[in-house]
Amino acid sequence: MHVPVLLLSRTRRRIQRGQAIVLGSLSFLVLALMVTLSFNLSHALRQKMSLQQHSDTLSFSMAVLEARALNYYAVSNRAIATSYVAMNSLHAYMSAASLTGQIMRASSKNFTIIAVQEMVLCIACEFMCDHCEHAVEAFQISSDFSDSGDDYDDKVSAFESNFNTAMEGLxxxxxxxxxxxxxxxxxxxxxxxxxxxxxxxxxKDYTAPNASELNSSVGSINANEFNCAVDGMECQGSEANTSPEARARVMTEIANATRSGWPATRKSPGGMSMNMPKYLNSQFFQELEDIPGEGTKIISGTKGTAKTVNSKGQLTSGGRSGGNDGAMIAAQDEGRIFHQWKDGLMTNSFKSEVWSDDGGGGHENDGAHSGQHRFEGVNVRALTGCAGSGNCFMKFRANPDPDRDWGQPRVYSYVSMPFRVGDTKRAPWELNSSAQVKLTHGQQGDGTLTVAATEGMAMSKSLVYYHRFGEDGWKEAPNLFAPYWRAKLHPFTKGDAQSVLDAAGNSEAAQMSQVEGVAL
Structure with a gap:
């Protein structure tokens, strides 16, 4: 028995074979496009990674340069403060040297009074006692002390030229x-x-040779950020510049606080009471004994200091309202000397002062003074006007706004790079020079498929930040007197991203950066 078989007509079979060929061809076309797109996507991702790596490297490297610059400011600011300390020490030594003539003159005044006391006793005994000889002898001792004081003034005056030269050099x-x-x-x-x-x-040679240079507008943002880190530089978007006087007070206070014991209080290691100023030569004290030959001498209440001040009156004061602008370097030594000789006794004060200012400085007493010792003052000009004079320095511009990272500078990079090779011999997956496939689909019309990205961009952000070593290093506020500035890559905020993208002319990306959920 034959089983009936349903046979398709020849026309029907021909239609099915045609559909299979079309579907097969379409499948191969889609597969070819997917392979092509995969190659192009892989190439674009590789280019994007190289570009982002270059952007990160550039941003971080610029931040490192800024951190090193700020650390240099810190170290050199310390050197400037040390220069003022050296000036204080110079004035301290000069004042101490000038004290010798003043002590001799105070002794001369003592013996003048003692001579008068002896003369009164001489008159009381009707010129028939030893007091008359003592009076004459006391007048002579007074004259000897006065002459010795002049000799010491001459000695101090002789080396004041070296003092002046040292001040000019500092x-x-x-x-x-x-x-x-x-x-x-x-x-x-x-x-x-x-x-x-x-x-x-x-x-670029190591990371992305085909990348563009840093976008100039983004570079201008970097320049402004770095300027804003230094008080006195032209800056937009941060705190206003403080006055030169306010900056001068910072350096003056630091320089005065850095003084050692000698210029600050005449304290020396292992020293005794300042009632006997042991920093003076022992021969000087021997001369104080030898001139009268006998009697009692007591030096008391001696004290001295040297510091950067606004006026000589501030040398022994605890400061003043508004701070110390550091208009002069000054030193002072003072004390009292008591003499008891024969039947007379007397005490007198002595004092020496040395100062340098923009008027040429001076000496108290005048006999030890020669020439001029000038001092401009601390930070006497605006920062941008301190080309070769003015004693300026770099001060950190603090900002209380956490959104400004407390005034610590940010560094940005924005670079672009063509992702399309444009040469089918080197990149056959791009298919042709335009990397496009044109399609015609019946009544749907023509279409164009771009298989390779034209250009890509990358942006990065770094932060130059201050962190002192140690567990509590974060507690110390940023400043330009300690070299603890570092650099790191830092995440973008929405405000940062928008500013950088707008500056680079990428307005569409700037708008997208403000959309919630978009990773920056």
Whole structure:
């Protein structure tokens, strides 16, 4: 028995075979496009990774340059403060040396009074007793003390030229140190603005040779951020500059606090009471004994100091309202000397002062003074006007706003790079020079598929931050007197991202950066 078989007509079979060929061809086309797109996507991801790596490297490297510059400011500011300490020490020694003539003159005054006392006793005994001889002898001792005082003044005056030269050198050193600070700032500013100076341009050779240079508008943001870290520089979007006087008070206070025991209080290691100023030569004290030959001498209440002040009256005061602008360097020594000789006794004070200011300085007493010892003062000009004088320094511009990272500078990079090779011999997955596939689909019309990305961009952010070593290092506020500035890559905030993207001219990306949930 034959089983009936349903046979399709020849026309029907021909239609099915045609559909299978079309579907097979379409499948191969989709597969080919997917493979092509996969190659292009892999290439784009690799290019994107190289570009992002370059952007991160550039941002971090610029931040490292800024951190090193700020650390240099800190170390050189310490050198400037040390220069003022050296000036204080110079004045302390000069004042102590000048004290010798003053002590001799105080002794001369004592013996003048003792001579008068002996003369009164001489008159009381009707010129028939030893008091008359004692009076004459006391007048002679007074004259000897006065002559000795003049001799010591001459000795001090003889080496004041060396003192003046040292003051000029130290004052010049402060200006030269700041000149070096300004040069470092200028060169660092240039590097973070163009992203290629001082070796930064070599980064592309290692990470992304085809990448663009740092976007100039983003570089301008970097320059402003770095300027805003230094009080007195031109800055937008942060705290206003303080006055030169306010900055001067900071350096003056630090310099005075840095003084050692000798210029501050005449304290010396293992020293005794200042009632006997042991910093003076023992021969001087022997001369104080030898001139009268007998009697009792007591030196008491001796004290001295040297510091940077606004006026001589501040030397022994505890400060003043508004602070100390540091208009002069001054030193002072004082005390009392008591003499008992024969039947007379007397006490007198002595005092020496030395100061340097923009008027040429001076001496108390005048006999030990020669020439001029000038001192400009601390930070007497605006920072941008301290080209070769003015004794300026770099001070950190603090900002109380946490959104500004407390004034610590941020560093940004924005670079772009073509992802399309444009050469089918080197990149056959791009299919043709335009990396496009044109399709015609019946009544649907023509279509174009771009299989390779044209260009990509990358942006990065770094933070230059202050952190002192140790467990409690975060408690110390940022400043430019301690070299603990570092650099790190830092996450973007929405405000940062929008500012950088707008500056780079990428307005669409700037808008997207503000959308909730978009990772930055």
């Amino acid at each position: 004052d010049l050193m402060v200006d030269n140190i700041h000149k070096a600070q300004s040069s470092v700032h200028e060169q660092t500013l240039k590097a973070v603005k163009d992203g290629k100076s001082h070796g930064l341009g070599q980064l």
